[in-house]
Amino acid sequence: MTLLYFAWVREKVGTGSETIDLPDDVRDVAGLIRWLSARDEGYAAAFEKPELIRVAVDQDHAPHDTPVAGAREIAFFPPVTGG
Amino acid sequence: MTLLYFAWVREKVGTGSETIDLPDDVRDVAGLIRWLSARDEGYAAAFEKPELIRVAVDQDHAPHDTPVAGAREIAFFPPVTGG
Amino acid sequence: MVVRVQDENFDIGAEIDALRSGRTDIGAIVSFTGTVRDLGGEAHVAAMTLEHYPGMTEKALEALEADARARWPLDDCLVLHRFGRLEPGDNIVLVVTLSAHRRAAFEAAEFLMDDLKTRAPFWKKEETADGTRWVEARASDDDAAARWAGDAA
Amino acid sequence: MVVRVQDENFDIGAEIDALRSGRTDIGAIVSFTGTVRDLGGEAHVAAMTLEHYPGMTEKALEALEADARARWPLDDCLVLHRFGRLEPGDNIVLVVTLSAHRRAAFEAAEFLMDDLKTRAPFWKKEETADGTRWVEARASDDDAAARWAGDAA
Numbered sequence: 001m002t003l004l005y006f007a008w009v010r011e012k013v014g015t016g017s018e019t020i021d022l023p024d025d026v027r028d029v030a031g032l033i034r035w036l037s038a039r040d041e042g043y044a045a046a047f048e049k050p051e052l053i054r055v056a057v058d059q060d061h062a063p064h065d066t067p068v069a070g071a072r073e074i075a076f077f078p079p080v081t082g083g
Numbered sequence: 084m085t086l087l088y089f090a091w092v093r094e095k096v097g098t099g100s101e102t103i104d105l106p107d108d109v110r111d112v113a114g115l116i117r118w119l120s121a122r123d124e125g126y127a128a129a130f131e132k133p134e135l136i137r138v139a140v141d142q143d144h145a146p147h148d149t150p151v152a153g154a155r156e157i158a159f160f161p162p163v164t165g166g
Numbered sequence: 167m168v169v170r171v172q173d174e175n176f177d178i179g180a181e182i183d184a185l186r187s188g189r190t191d192i193g194a195i196v197s198f199t200g201t202v203r204d205l206g207g208e209a210h211v212a213a214m215t216l217e218h219y220p221g222m223t224e225k226a227l228e229a230l231e232a233d234a235r236a237r238w239p240l241d242d243c244l245v246l247h248r249f250g251r252l253e254p255g256d257n258i259v260l261v262v263t264l265s266a267h268r269r270a271a272f273e274a275a276e277f278l279m280d281d282l283k284t285r286a287p288f289w290k291k292e293e294t295a296d297g298t299r300w301v302e303a304r305a306s307d308d309d310a311a312a313r314w315a316g317d318a319a
Numbered sequence: 320m321v322v323r324v325q326d327e328n329f330d331i332g333a334e335i336d337a338l339r340s341g342r343t344d345i346g347a348i349v350s351f352t353g354t355v356r357d358l359g360g361e362a363h364v365a366a367m368t369l370e371h372y373p374g375m376t377e378k379a380l381e382a383l384e385a386d387a388r389a390r391w392p393l394d395d396c397l398v399l400h401r402f403g404r405l406e407p408g409d410n411i412v413l414v415v416t417l418s419a420h421r422r423a424a425f426e427a428a429e430f431l432m433d434d435l436k437t438r439a440p441f442w443k444k445e446e447t448a449d450g451t452r453w454v455e456a457r458a459s460d461d462d463a464a465a466r467w468a469g470d471a472a
Contacts, residue, residue: 007370007442008453059375061438075372075440079456082369082400082441083353083412083432090217090289091300142222144285158219158287162303165216165247165288166200166259166279178350179332186354190407193356196349196428197331201339203346203419254343266356268432269463275349276425310422 006077009053012046022068029055030064032074054079089160092136095129105151112138113147115157137162168243169227171218173250176260185242185264192241194268196275198261204254212293216249219287226286234278238270245278247288280310322380324371326403329413338395338417345394347421349428351414357407365446369402372440379439383431391427393418398431400441433463
């Protein structure tokens with residue numbers, strides 16, 4: 001599974017993309033955020049306030065209770081500020 | 084006093100502008116329309132339905148009860164259709 | 167205050183460029199262009215001629231623009247209307263509004279068009295297969311203008 | 320369906336011309352251009368960099384455009400958004416809507432901008448005298464997008 005990070009989430013995590021093997025006990029986006037937060041200080045800082053994190057599963061906006069099984073690409077980013 | 088006519092009012096009256104001496108008994112726009120209607124068939128046809136006639140007194144939109152004394156220029160035309 | 171009444175065509179991009187040139191305080195630019203429409207079939211329009219009331223036209227457009235500037239925080243705006251003979255696809259009218267805020271730019275442009283339709287002294291005469299005919303005013307235009315009566319939204 | 324994401328600048332007049340070219344069934348063309356604004360003083364912005372999510376961006380803009388076309392009778396429309404480093408006064412985004420009816424063209428353009436602000440994956444980072452900072456999303460943008468929830472007006 002590919003994980004993507006944008007804007008300040010990318011800066012805090014320290015990378016724009018990575019490939020991971022999803023642990024069996026991670027069921028949904030919220031669980032994935034908890035699992036990532038435990039990896040190191042960068043991830044912990046990026047996901048310190050999960051309510052600020054927006055998520056896209058396979059390029060569609062998705063709430064934190066979205067199941068992650070079968071997803072190919074999950075992206076994490078702050079609320080968008082284009083236009 | 085200058086009278087101006089536009090669009091189908093102009094076509095029916097047969098001229099775009101003329102200068103008149105205002106009769107003493109014509110007090111307002113409605114009175115002027117009645118007086119003009121009596122001049123000939125063209126005017127009668129143009130002003131047959133006074134409710135279709137819009138008026139500007141000295142280049143400002145004006146209702147039919149607007150006094151005409153002192154006006155320099157009075158224009159008669161159908162509802163506008165620009166834009 | 168920019169108001170123009172002309173028979174020549176206009177260049178939308180060039181008009182917008184002239185208004186924004188050298189400015190960095192603008193965030194939003196809205197343009198509205200009205201064009202001659204040919205619905206084809208029985209309603210086929212070969213051309214139209216726009217008559218106007220010189221002198222009052224400029225005065226009415228300036229009053230419109232002053233109203234828009236009083237109601238919305240505009241950095242600048244333009245109202246440009248053509249007269250004379252026009253063919254399907256030709257430009258008729260251009261309104262451009264510039265503001266720090268997109269909502270203000272949108273609303274002011276829509277207000278200018280709605281009010282122009284009921285206040286600016288222009289009349290359209292269409293050339294059709296059956297001869298010429300004066301376009302009739304539409305009640306929907308009065309309704310659109312009435313939306314803006316009272317306070318700004 | 321026209322959606323473009325590019326780092327190059329765009330020419331508003333040329334984009335409008337390309338959309339209307341050869342058509343005589345259009346009566347109303349609305350364009351919205353968003354530009355980099357420098358408020359000066361303490362809020363002085365020297366430049367900004369727009370980051371986006373390639374792939375999802377195009378998908379999100381295409382979804383937006385499909386929504387607009389489903390809700391309003393549009394003859395055509397364009398959504399064009401830039402990314403990369405931009406300076407005050409530079410173009411950021413262009414939306415153009417073409418319709419037989421001015422109200423539809425205005426509403427669809429405003430809807431596209433409001434929804435783009437909350438759905439398209441772009442992020443702005445500003446360069447100021449105090450260093451760089453990511454622009455924060457505004458609640459007013461959510462409110463603007465929420466206006467369009469439900470049926471078309």
